[in-house]
Amino acid sequence: MIVITLTKVPKSLKGDLTKWYQEIQTGVYVGNVSARVRDALWDRIMENIGRGEATMVYNAQNELGYQFRTTRKDRQVVDFDGIPLMMSLKEATGGVKHGFSNAAKFHRAKMMTRQSIKNSSPATKKFKVVSLDLETTGLDPAKDVILSIGAVKWDQDGKIVQFDQLIQGAQKIPEKITELTDITVEMLDKQGVSLAVGLQALQEFIADAPVVGYNLHFDESFLLAAFRKIGQSSLTNRLIDLMPLVKKANKFLDNYRLETVLADYEIENLHPHNALSDAQATFELASKLKEKGLF
Incomplete structure (x- = not known):
């Protein structure tokens, strides 16, 4: 028994x-x-x-x-x-x-890898990727638009640099989206830039680095629609979606929402549904997955 x-x-x-x-x-x-x-x-x-x-x-x-x-x-x-x-x-x-x-030894070793990105090795810190996250007015890239873009990377000196930009163009933002993101049309008008300017700046920030994201297909579809809208070719960088990697490594999570995954990897996201904050958390997740040799 x-x-x-x-x-x-x-x-x-x-x-x-x-x-x-x-x-x-x-x-x-x-x-x-x-x-x-x-x-x-x-x-x-x-x-x-x-x-x-x-x-x-x-x-x-x-x-x-x-x-x-x-x-x-x-x-x-x-x-x-x-x-x-x-x-x-x-x-x-x-x-x-x-x-x-x-x-037990494997479990303890697994837990030891869950340290802050600040404690990662210099070699890991310098791995060349850019994490990306978008906030949008909805889920359909055919009719919804980008509200903000957040991106994070290491520079050549091993320091974190950030890209954080509001995008003008939304005529109306659903109330639920404003509740989640704290973004209003007035904010976009005062602090945002045009879609063309924002995308050009993003391309310059990313350069030729691989792009990582969580459920990256969502962001990719909106970027593709946005670049088409301004009559330019979309990103040609290598795209790495972290969600399939997490599903392979963590088969028994309750779900694979970003907040659940971040909690499992002991990563703090102070401002969920903020493009820059989500990009920062995603970057830390990518760093930990890199340490474990998952990509």
């Missing part, structure tokens, strides 16, 4: 466990599988637990007749003359090993 308890884990992980165990109460799973399958499923839990916690109890040949593993940081599994005991720690610590599986 095997019992697993889960708290605050991704829903997708729970769904994966139900293939092998029966959920008899919220977060409590019971099953009877081989030791090989048990260990493989624990490895899967360790790899995809996120910020949650898990404890597993299973049959073992010792005086108690059972053994357990846990990821709880306020508990530690100790061996007392062959008897497994759960020791309560006075202070929670991140140094507690996650069970006895080698997957």
